[in-house]
Amino acid sequence: MEKLSLRLWVRKMTRVVEKEITCIACPMGCKLEIIRDEDKYVIEGYKCKKGLEYGEQELKDPRRIITTTVTVKGGFLPLVPVKTDKPLPKGLIFDLMKVIDGMSIEAPVEMGQILLENFQETGVNIVATRDLPEKILKK
């Protein structure tokens, strides 16, 4: 009830809560409200600058960091974990997964090593997220 009357009041003020999204920029997970005020959008509910930036980016072009694994030949493990070094446009996630599925690299691999450059001209690289030596580590 309280929420409804608040909404009505908000609407009267020409401001409409268009959408609620969860900020994923840190584990707090604040609820961001995208509010339309006549012809412009306002974001509320963020607790810090990163949250505002996330909300703005999410409005115009949602992107995500993608983490997965790449097959390694001759490594201590059969796979090396990887990530996109920048957030990737959401629409390209499964295209990237398809390319990565077909990839295979040679050990050794070092953390930070670029395994795939500038995916589809997005400026996003795929980098290794750990060292992967050739054979079993001996102490």
Place this chain on the structure above:
Amino acid sequence: MADVIVIGGGPAGLGAALEAKKTGAESVVILERDRELGGILNQCIHNGFGLHEFQEELTGPEYAQRFINQVKDEEIDVYLNTMVLDLTEDRKVTVLGDEGVQVIQGKSVVLAMGCRERTAGAIDLQGYRPAGVYNAGMAQRILNMEGYQVGREVVIYGSGDIGLIMARRMTLEGAKVKAVVEVMPHSSGLYRNIAQCLEDYDIPLLLRHQIQKVYGKDRIEGVTISQIDDQWRTVEGTEKIISCDTLLLSVGLIPENELSEKGNVPLDSGTKGAIVNSTMETGIPGIFSCGNVLHVHDIVDFVTKESRIAGRNAARFARNELPRGEEIPTRPGKGVTYTLPQKLMLEDPDGVTLFLRSDVIYKKARVKVKEGDRLVKEKRERLIVPSEMVQITLDPEELRELNGEIIVEIVGEKND
């Protein structure tokens, strides 16, 4: 003989070993049963680690690698493929490693064995136990480290973070995740994981639902789910069959304390970990505990923080420099399921950080540390959720002023 023996080479063990070395312990040993250091982080390939520790978002393996690199740079003896079998009150550690069974005497010992997953037996499922039913963490390891496909049509039982992370992971690998089924009216996972793991991929989260039955004899073929009411009774007419070839169970973690029990370390029935004072020392002098073996953490940065306290004080103990003094108990009050440490050492020169978990979600909350009716410290939080630990710090002066039992409570708008 070693100054400090660290059992477990996950983030807790790594942090404790490094800090023990820094505090002046001469010989520090890490004993790890796995083939490499890093613990559970090696399989947690997703990002979301290290915001507090490094002010940037890292993946699990990156977080681990940074600590592993530091350990390599120090004179710390690492024994891999070395399982600790026994521990005594006088800190003798029995190991089975490359050179067979050996006994090592530690001046002090740090327990950092992490936790394990509750098994299928911990929940009530009718039907056979066919192939295709996995613990979510086990599936994570198989998929991310061994490289085997786990399944194509998946149902996940339990909406803790591991379940949510695996829902996304399996979707990316081409599987169809049909539902995440949760008996509680809310997820026990982080909001951000509900958003980025489920909502992003249109995976339904069925709250207040249970799995009644598992179908399939050799391989799982499906499950029956139904809605449940406040009294945990099935809501008639809501039963539905979902076909699947894989069921992942994400029903929680418990500290792995078999070894601690062998060393007669007193445990807390709430946390399922050791009872510790603010130096992270357990009830057995010279044996310290930190990380998931002490209580289940969801943020590794806090594991690191805690492990440094344990490592530092283990080194002090080994050098006969651990301050001793009066200890007072802490107790969870209203709205709090547990507090840690369970005892505060008033002479602790470092002050103390109290960790606590809430029972439900609170908005516009205040965390209060009280001694009888006296308010010792208060902290405001806009939102407190059970899945995220709350911290509140007492500095050395505030600590020295205490003399009775400390109660920690949360007041705020309940939101369930």
